[in-house]
Amino acid sequence: MEIGTAEVRAGETTTGYVEATELPTDGAERLPIVVADGAESGPTLWVVGAIHADETTSLAVAHEFVEWLDPEGLAGRVVCVPNANPAGLRVTGRTSYYHGDDPNRYFPAADAEATRPPRVQEIIDRRLFDLVADTADALVSLHTSWVGSASYVIQPRVTYGRDRTEDEADALATRLTDLTAAFGLPVVNQYERSREVAEGLHRSLSGAAVHEAGIPAFTPELGGRYVVEDDARRYGVEGLKNVARALGVVDEPPRTEPQLEAPTPSPRKRAVHPPTDTAGVVRYRVREGDVVEDGEPVADILTPHGEHRATVRTDRPGYVLSRHEGATAYENDPLLDLAVPDDDPLVVARETDGE
Template identity: 50%
Template structure:
């Protein structure tokens, strides 16, 4: 297998670079590539990390799983791109400086149609997509969430049915392209569940399909791998950002090895991470609750705490510390992380939560 300048060889760990664009200053922008190929044929697992350049625990976990000895132990091949965003890495920032928005929202989507030529981040994402779409049997994309956040896995819903082209003039929708049918979507969702569970972090289902598409998450690394390329793919959130959380990094590596065991690339039983979900019902990710009152946020909960509908999540106080309002939740679930800062404007969310999810994990792409 060849990815950029990295050419795999049985029983070896090789490194190289994947050029993704030319920089105005005369050098290529290139992504580091590592490939570990086993002596025996088997599946190909892709590990990508730190598309948000300040999510350094993700980068460190990706580096650490790609040990010299991995190639002598595995069946099949592991391809690892530990940093998908060198511009963000240079400055320890979430985004690149090509244009300031989220680089993890520009992967190819059959629904995405622009009248202007794609900008450089979209070209880079497309080139990364092309590199994994043909070769990956599974993909794990490593990230981090809020400071103090619990580590978790995000499991996306699998979309089925045609993407639609919406006429700019009339608003009329016509189906385009061929997409998986519902049975294929269920099969893909089952495969995804098997691998996401194998990681042995608490699994949180992604937002509802409507919110997912609204946020362009089908154009994230794992979202496009899953919903466009049909590869079982999920996102891992390894705690907080900007400083490597060593304990979480270590568990992140264990999770990756567990996925290899589940794919029968590595022998042996899965190693428990010891990370258990605080509740025993299915949950989905929720940016919730929001405060209607502007003020200073004083949280009553921390990451990992459970709550029930009606519980107060935070107080909103004046700059003098006097009570102004309370922010309640109307869901059951647990706290994933608290949002940074204490200054809240109207309708700002105060926490990232995992709330009870009764929704289906396989959903039609067009919600009519």
């Protein structure tokens, strides 16, 4: 058996490639793949890194995790694509340079409206996704967020109505929450379903794995991008080790203590908030990890001369995941990624959101 071009051999770690697409300058775009196949059979854990290729910590975490694995001692298999975006990696870019498309927004969605024939990034995503859907029992899509971000896990919502019943969705959600708990970082649920779809995040790798393939999948955000952050790298590697233990792929008792406690109670969800009414130079009053109350000032907006122009307050309580990068904001630009209280259910009907 092969996964991509990597031969699967019991008790060994092998490497190969996923043939992604032909290049116009000849040769092929290939995604590197590492397969650690256990001496004993068991579930298959997929780990995908650096699909946003400027998220260098995710690449380091993938490399270090597969190096740690001892295939002779595994019951099951780990399949790792450390870099799912070679075009981005060559230029330290978030997207691929084929058409500038975000590679993490083109995975399959059965009800995605095709307004045009698929472009190359969508074709590549389909090829990778088909391998995942055929072989994965769980998937971790490694990411980082803006410079200076907190580390946390984004947990997709679980849909029912098209591919599974509500009971099946509940069972899938239980498997998912067991794995995100095992990863051991604060869990932040994805946006409410309508916003998830509007942002194209139902077609992210972990979103599509859950919604389309019924595979428990999630997205760690491991600190900020551009440089490998050592704390975030350790959280990522330890999180993956513990997911492998929780799945039974690695025969060790899972650690039950979280790696990092959230400063606000669960359940939490993502919010990009607050926007500024006033354009100008942004000076933050808060930073990642800070707890904010309803009405609290979080930033000042200055003139180019440095004079105070406006104060921006949050009208949602929560804690700060990231400040947005850059010195300035235009009218209505959001300033923070927040983890806010989540009143929406984790398991949601697919038909009710008008997709």
